[in-house]
Amino acid sequence: MSAQRHPPSHYSSLAPFREWFEQGNPILTYHKVGPRPKRVRLRGLYLSAALFRRQLIELKAAGFQSGSLSDCSGPPKPRQIVLTFDDGYVNVLRFAFEALAQMRFKAIQFLPVNFLGKTNAWDVTVGEAPEPILDSSQIRDWLAAGHDIGSHTLTHPLLTRLEPGQAREEIFASKRKLEDLFGRAIEHFSYPYGDWNSAVRDWVMEAGYRTASTTDFGVNTPETSAFALKRITARYRSRRLKALLERIGLRSVL
Numbered sequence: 001m002s003a004q005r006h007p008p009s010h011y012s013s014l015a016p017f018r019e020w021f022e023q024g025n026p027i028l029t030y031h032k033v034g035p036r037p038k039r040v041r042l043r044g045l046y047l048s049a050a051l052f053r054r055q056l057i058e059l060k061a062a063g064f065q066s067g068s069l070s071d072c073s074g075p076p077k078p079r080q081i082v083l084t085f086d087d088g089y090v091n092v093l094r095f096a097f098e099a100l101a102q103m104r105f106k107a108i109q110f111l112p113v114n115f116l117g118k119t120n121a122w123d124v125t126v127g128e129a130p131e132p133i134l135d136s137s138q139i140r141d142w143l144a145a146g147h148d149i150g151s152h153t154l155t156h157p158l159l160t161r162l163e164p165g166q167a168r169e170e171i172f173a174s175k176r177k178l179e180d181l182f183g184r185a186i187e188h189f190s191y192p193y194g195d196w197n198s199a200v201r202d203w204v205m206e207a208g209y210r211t212a213s214t215t216d217f218g219v220n221t222p223e224t225s226a227f228a229l230k231r232i233t234a235r236y237r238s239r240r241l242k243a244l245l246e247r248i249g250l251r252s253v254l
Contacts, residue, residue, distance in 0.1 A: 024219030034095035110152035110190035150188035
């Protein structure tokens with residue numbers, strides 16, 4: 001791949017990625033959309049509503065349409081893109097929902113099941129600003145608009161640092177709970193913090209998911225495992241994010 005095809009490490013606009021997206025199936029991932037509170041530690045995980053809307057307008061103008069996670073490990077599908085949101089923040093419903101509808105894009109929310117209707121306790125314990133998580137009624141509104149949901153475990157842990165029985169429970173029980181709550185098959189999984197290994201992957205497969213998304217940067221091709229899908233993060237740069245990741249030994253927090 002030529003030097004000009006290597007895009008930035010995060011997604012802000014289409015131009016640097018246009019040629020690269022032709023090489024495979026791209027997945028964009030978001031976290032928080034809307035105003036950023038003061039003294040936020042992970043500033044890069046917030047995206048303004050204006051920038052989010054501008055990204056969708058640009059994608060739509062270039063002919064992109066919503067694709068399926070299930071197809072991402074297959075041959076490249078021209079002008080298809082998957083939009084994912086990790087953690088299920090209420091601000092996505094408040095500040096991204098309308099733009100998605102207007103631009104006719106569909107998206108998937110990966111939900112930490114035990115925190116539905118609560119706040120992001122896994123972030124707050126390390127000094128992050130609290131943000132409300134979608135409750136069941138709000139998730140039903142999301143689903144009624146044609147969007148999808150997937151599992152982000154029960155409690156958003158580092159799966160590779162749990163005992164095997166605990167990790168399996170996070171993976172299996174989160175699927176069951178979401179299916180019981182919303183009466184639909186839960187087919188997609190996202191590894192919290194992008195933290196996984198072969199054992200975690202095998203448990204995700206055993207639980208009956210069809211795909212699992214990582215935080216590994218790139219586009220997906222037929223050589224990509226459906227249980228190690230690559231994604232490109234749409235966010236602002238953040239020095240504090242880099243420092244935190246170095247401290248916990250991970251490359252990305254998702």
